[in-house]
Amino acid sequence: MKKIQLFLLISLSVNCLVFAQKPPNVVVFLVDDLRPVLGCYGNKVIKSPNIDALAKDGVKFNKAYAQQAICAPSRMSILTGMRPENIGIYSLFTPLRSVHKEIVTMPQLFKENGYVTVSLGKVYHHVSDDKESWSMLFPNEPNAYVKPENIAIADERKGNGPAFENAEVEDEAYKDGRVARDAVETLSKIKDDKFMMVVGLSKPHLPFNAPKKYWDLYNKDQFVVPNTKAPTNAGKYALTNWGELRNYAGIPQVGLLDDETAKTLMQGYYASVSYMDAQVGKVMKALDDLDLRKNTIVVFMSDHGWKLGEYGAWCKHTNFEIDVNVPLIISRESSYEKRKVNASSDALIENVDVFPTLAEACGLKTQELDGKSLVTLADNPKQCFHKAAYSVYPRGKNIMGFTCTDGKMRYTEWWDNKGNKLIENELYFNKQNYMKVSQNFAQSDKYQKDVERMKALLSVQFPNEERANYPQFDK
Structure with missing residues (x-):
């Protein structure tokens, strides 16, 4: 009888310890316009040491797909776990909450379950969208210029200035540097709470404005302009006139870019990726320094891909593989007993799967979602998952x-x-x-x-x- 009582006492103590354990925190790096141009995805030119380190500390998904290759609908899809065709918003101009009051979003679910929810930088396309779901909502600043001559051009045009800038300044002179700074400062304030933080990093979105030290990592002559011919028999709806880029000063309104401009833009894109990567590193260091990494799930993802001159086109806005294939990395909390590191998965997955994944990992119940939790796949990366990915x-x-x-x-x-x-x-x-x-x-x-x-x-x-x-x- 004494042995049975002792066993029950030990079992009760273990169970109490399990239930007393704090639920995981969540940090999501939501990046804008990033195709899989990263060292961990096999690119030999890019300098992305911090994202590469994160991939080694988790599972890298090689076949992840966005549900629409444009910012606002894609981000709504990620944050609701619903596909654009079920949300009914396909453009940049309609905020989610202007038509959907009933949808329980990812930050809303986490906040309702006692999490401090933090939005930094560009998370939703409309910064005021779903604002009640955030405990802390930082502003989404514009992608501004630093050089006086470029500020003047932007003011004169009442909008976009040049398509790139490389001022000799510190990281915080540009938007993403301030987002990383605010993320680090906020982590120190909420470290004793359970939290879900979304770090919205705008680079490599246009304009390619980044400190000169990141531009100096590359030489524009090392870039090769891709084949500018559209695929044979592609059809009239397949491609666009990449009007987003044409809105910037110095970009022709019609026709192809000359090779020098194309190479400069390629250098600017790569520089912007390296600049963004440095900001990821700052936040990851803060998680380590504050002893938060052991209990924090980290997700790195992009809202959609981007063209760098392929088919004679730029930007996104198509259904081509290059615009819907995205990088996605999930790194479980370091204390998680099943966690996989330095793993890679070729399973087909979708951005819409991220919300149900994080909900399940944190023990939260959701409404019926279009996405499917990736928890079992993250634990067993070699298994199959979806039969197809849709956009x-x-x-x-x-x-x-x-x-x-x-x-x-x-x-x-x-x-x-x-x-x-x-x-x-x-x-x-x-x-x-x-x-x-x-x-x-x-x-x-x-x-x-x-x-x-x-x-x-x-x-x-x-x-x-x-x-x-x-x-x-x-x-």
Whole structure:
């Protein structure tokens, strides 16, 4: 009897210890316009030591996908765990809460469960969106200039100045440096609380403004301008005129960029990535210095990809692999007994999966979400997950592009929602360097079986009979 009592006492003590353990904290680095141009993803030119170190301390996902290649809808999708076609917002101009009061967002769920929720920098596209869900909401500053001549150009144009700047200043002279500073200071204030912090880093979004020391890591002549030809038979809806870049001073309104300008922009993009990487390092160091890393889950992710001159195009705004494939790294708290480090997964996953992942990892129950928790995959990175990853992109009010990949091919259908009919389709192979696909094989007799197979896969998520009925709340 004494042995039984002793066993029960020990069991009760262990259980009390487990239940008394503090739930994990969460830090999400949400980066803007970052394609997988990182050392940990195999790029030999980029200098990204801090993100590479994070990848070694967790699981790197090689086939992660955004649900739409534009900022506002993509971020809403991440923060709600819902797909853009179910939210009904596809543009930059409609805040989430202007049409959806009922959706429980990720910060809202964490706040309702006793977490201090912190938004720093660019998290939602609209900084005031969902503001009640944040315990601490820092402003999303504009991507401003430092050099007087560039400030003058921006003022004269009543908007964007040059597409890049490289002033000899400290990191905090530009926006992301201040975001990192505020994140470090905030961590020291909330270290005794359970918290969920989203660090919204704007680089490498245009303009490519970064301290000169990061530009000096690269020489523009080391960059090679990619093939500027659009894929053969790509169709008229496949690409855009990259108007986002054309809004900046010194960029031609029509036609291709000359090689010197293209190389300078490539150098600026890489410099901006290295600048952003340095800010990630500052926050990670603070987690270590404050002894928070042992109980903090860290996620590094991008809202969508970006083109650096491929197909003669720039920016995002397409359904090409290069615009929807994104880096995503999950590093569990260092005390987590199943945690995987220096691991890599080729499973198909989506940004919409992040919310349910963090909720499950922190023991929180969600409403029904479109995403699926990645906890089991993070614990066993070699297993399969989704059969396909899905994205959308509209062309105006009536044309919607629906796309999916099975990891080997990408299939896209451009659909007339008003007429409820297919306009054109695309089939590309994700072989070798998928960033440089050269031909649309959708009309090739040789690949019709592949077209039919991918068409069926696309219809799993986007049934033909439902495509004209997706909500659209854009103003």
